[in-house]
Amino acid sequence: xxxxxxxxxxxxxxxxxxxxxxxxxxxxxxxxxxxxxxxxxxxxxxxxxxxxxxxxxxxxxxxxxxxxxxxxxxxxxxxxxxxxxxxxxxxxxxxxxxxxxxxxxxxxxxxxxxxxxxxxxxxxxxxxxxxxxxxxxxxxxxxxxxxxxxxxxxxxxxxxxxxxxxxxxxxxxxxxxxxxxxxxxxxxxxxxxxxxxxxxxxxxxxxxxxxxxxxxxxxxxxxxxxxxxxxxxxxxxxxxxxxxxxxxxxxxxxxxxxxxxxxxxxxxxxxxxxxxxxxxxxxxxxxxxxxxxxxxxxxxxxxxxxxxxxxxxxxxxx
Amino acid sequence: xxxxxxxxxxxxxxxxxxxxxxxxxxxxxxxxxxxxxxxxxxxxxxxxxxxxxxxxxxxxxxxxxxxxxxxxxxxxxxxxxxxxxxxxxxxxxxxxxxxxxxxxxxxxxxxxxxxxxxxxxxxxxxxxxxxxxxxxxxxxxxxxxxxxxxxxxxxxxxxxxxxxxxxxxxxxxxxxxxxxxxxxxxxxxxxxxxxxxxxxxxxxxxxxxxxxxxxxxxxxxxxxxxxxxxxxxxxxxxxxxxxxxxxxxxxxxxxxxxxxxxxxxxxxxxxxxxxxxxxxxxxxxxxxxxxxxxxxxxxxxxxxxxxxxxxxxxxxxx
DNA sequence: TTGTAAGCGTTATCAT
DNA sequence: ATGATAACGCTTACAA
Numbered sequence: 134x135x136x137x138x139x140x141x142x143x144x145x146x147x148x149x150x151x152x153x154x155x156x157x158x159x160x161x162x163x164x165x166x167x168x169x170x171x172x173x174x175x176x177x178x179x180x181x182x183x184x185x186x187x188x189x190x191x192x193x194x195x196x197x198x199x200x201x202x203x204x205x206x207x208x209x210x211x212x213x214x215x216x217x218x219x220x221x222x223x224x225x226x227x228x229x230x231x232x233x234x235x236x237x238x239x240x241x242x243x244x245x246x247x248x249x250x251x252x253x254x255x256x257x258x259x260x261x262x263x264x265x266x267x268x269x270x271x272x273x274x275x276x277x278x279x280x281x282x283x284x285x286x287x288x289x290x291x292x293x294x295x296x297x298x299x300x301x302x303x304x305x306x307x308x309x310x311x312x313x314x315x316x317x318x319x320x321x322x323x324x325x326x327x328x329x330x331x332x333x334x335x336x337x338x339x340x341x342x343x344x345x346x347x348x349x350x351x352x353x354x355x356x357x358x359x360x361x362x363x364x365x366x367x368x369x370x371x372x373x374x375x376x377x378x379x380x381x382x383x384x385x386x387x388x389x390x391x392x393x394x395x396x397x398x399x400x401x402x403x404x405x406x407x408x409x410x411x412x413x414x415x416x417x418x419x420x421x422x423x424x425x426x427x428x429x430x431x432x433x434x435x436x437x438x439x440x441x442x443x444x445x446x447x448x449x450x451x
Numbered sequence: 452x453x454x455x456x457x458x459x460x461x462x463x464x465x466x467x468x469x470x471x472x473x474x475x476x477x478x479x480x481x482x483x484x485x486x487x488x489x490x491x492x493x494x495x496x497x498x499x500x501x502x503x504x505x506x507x508x509x510x511x512x513x514x515x516x517x518x519x520x521x522x523x524x525x526x527x528x529x530x531x532x533x534x535x536x537x538x539x540x541x542x543x544x545x546x547x548x549x550x551x552x553x554x555x556x557x558x559x560x561x562x563x564x565x566x567x568x569x570x571x572x573x574x575x576x577x578x579x580x581x582x583x584x585x586x587x588x589x590x591x592x593x594x595x596x597x598x599x600x601x602x603x604x605x606x607x608x609x610x611x612x613x614x615x616x617x618x619x620x621x622x623x624x625x626x627x628x629x630x631x632x633x634x635x636x637x638x639x640x641x642x643x644x645x646x647x648x649x650x651x652x653x654x655x656x657x658x659x660x661x662x663x664x665x666x667x668x669x670x671x672x673x674x675x676x677x678x679x680x681x682x683x684x685x686x687x688x689x690x691x692x693x694x695x696x697x698x699x700x701x702x703x704x705x706x707x708x709x710x711x712x713x714x715x716x717x718x719x720x721x722x723x724x725x726x727x728x729x730x731x732x733x734x735x736x737x738x739x740x741x742x743x744x745x746x747x748x749x750x751x752x753x754x755x756x757x758x759x760x761x762x763x764x765x766x767x768x769x
Numbered sequence: 770t771t772g773t774a775a776g777c778g779t780t781a782t783c784a785t
Numbered sequence: 786a787t788g789a790t791a792a793c794g795c796t797t798a799c800a801a
Binding site: 219 | 509511659
């Protein structure tokens with residue numbers, strides 16, 4: 134194993150100079166810096182992260198906390214974790230997954246936290262955290278966060294439906310009292326109002342069989358030339374099935390636009406037009422934001438909203 | 452931060468005794484051990500993993516290497532990673548995701564590797580690894596591995612189809628030259644032969660639209676009373692769609708059995724009878740096997756096959 | 770069985 | 786601007 138001392142010898146300087154070249158390059162003269170850098174590459178030096186961690190009282194580990202009870206096959210979360218892992222890896226950090234609330238404070242140490250799926254009751258728990266954290270998902274508590282721009286997403290979808298000349302545009306949302314749901318509804322409502330149309334909103338549990346049953350039960354209410362803006366792809370898949378089951382023509386008489394764009398949209402038949410969240414990228418951004426926060430000793434990072442993209446496919450008119 | 456010394460003081464012993472209670476409890480007298488343990492809980496002591504790592508020349512980090520180019524939304528892999536992360540977390544290890552071959556040897560250090568998705572060309576690369584590793588997935592190179600028992604899985608499926616009295620039983624496999632595919636075909640073939648039936652195997656690319664098109668193109672070949680044993684849920688979803696598209700009755704005249712049981716099976720309509728791999732559990736087993744291998748300084752661990760489970764649902768007769 | 774001392778690789782502090 | 790020294794928390798090797 135090549136250590137600081139090895140590099141120091143090779144470059145004829147002290148360990149400290151090498152350390153400084155790595156951590157505070159501005160404090161060392163260009164010539165020495167150059168020498169040291171050459172020595173480092175010559176020896177293929179890689180810092181020992183455990184030693185660094187010990188000296189700095191850090192761990193190089195970030196805990197990813199999922200407070201929601203998730204179906205662990207849910208592709209959405211998996212993509213997110215994948216993105217986080219990639220983002221952390223790039224900067225030499227490793228990830229520890231926490232699904233057990235008890236592991237949050239107890240257990241191994243970490244340099245910071247990425248938290249998602251929190252409900253109101255979790256807020257005190259989160260506020261107890263003594264180390265920097267960032268949140269995935271809109272929140273009203275002033276926590277730093279990253280999310281898709283939900284409002285812009287449904288606005289995109291609604292505008293598209295209008296452009297495709299669907300007469301009636303209905304929103305099928307989720308029956309949860311979450312910030313993201315309100316934002317998605319707002320994007321829809323605002324867009325419709327700009328076009329002097331009356332919003333029509335239903336809220337369902339986030340399951341395809343629920344939305345499928347809903348369509349069948351209310352089939353008489355939906356005349357041809359209707360586009361359904363859905364708050365999730367799960368909902369959209371069920372809506373699509375319900376329409377087909379009742380003999381409706383997709384996309385000519387009925388359009389469907391989903392939300393999420395992770396996996397399910399491609400499995401549907403016809404494939405879904407959907408508001409695609411760049412989930413993996415969001416994960417990488419979370420990692421980057423947290424590491425930056427660490428570098429700035431916990432400074433506020435604010436909120437970052439990433440505009441999602443409308444992917445057009447067979448569930449809406451050409 | 453509570454350290455060894457703190458615990459030592461509290462228990463009126465030296466640091467070493469505390470260290471021994473943690474790492475070699477048998478070397479310390481029961482009374483002292485008890486005293487120390489009380490002190491540890493009283494102070495809520497947690498070992499500093501960086502210091503441990505430094506002293507032991509370890510990192511407490513395991514690299515998870517995915518050599519295959521995967522669709523990062525693929526729930527199968529995501530579940531696996533989730534399982535690995537949980538398994539590692541339990542023993543205080545963190546995970547680093549490697550998708551870039553260059554990061555395999557270079558970059559940060561790790562104590563061991565969990566490798567998956569390797570092709571023939573990757574074998575030399577893997578053999579160069581200087582640290583313990585385990586593989587996910589059957590392989591013919593003598594590497595320690597964990598996998599589902601693919602052969603047992605398709606045998607389960609085929610026996611079930613026979614029990615449900617489908618006259619004709621067809622296997623739709625994948626057109627890949629991989630160990631797991633051969634095993635799945637073998638389970639099907641063996642079972643049919645035990646019942647004096649002639650195997651009938653097709654091999655397709657692993658996409659639902661490919662298998663859907665295949666069914667339509669060959670619809671005349673498949674008389675009612677046929678059950679399709681599929682090598683993946685993706686294939687099965689397409690087969691199901693193809694059958695429905697051609698007016699076939701599922702499950703009365705045509706049965707479909709998938710393989711994997713991760714997410715897709717539940718999204719299908721009707722939901723798929725499928726051979727469910729305990730993917731997350733496989734991940735945890737991988738973590739456990741690797742950590743045990745580390746504890747045994749790299750000793751061979753052999754292979755572990757986990758028998759999958761047949762989940763019966765609407766795509767086969769009641 | 771228990772304790773003492775040295776060292777793992779790095780960085781902060783203080784001196785030059 | 787650069788270097789010497791101690792310290793981070795733990796474990797191995799050796800001494801008692």
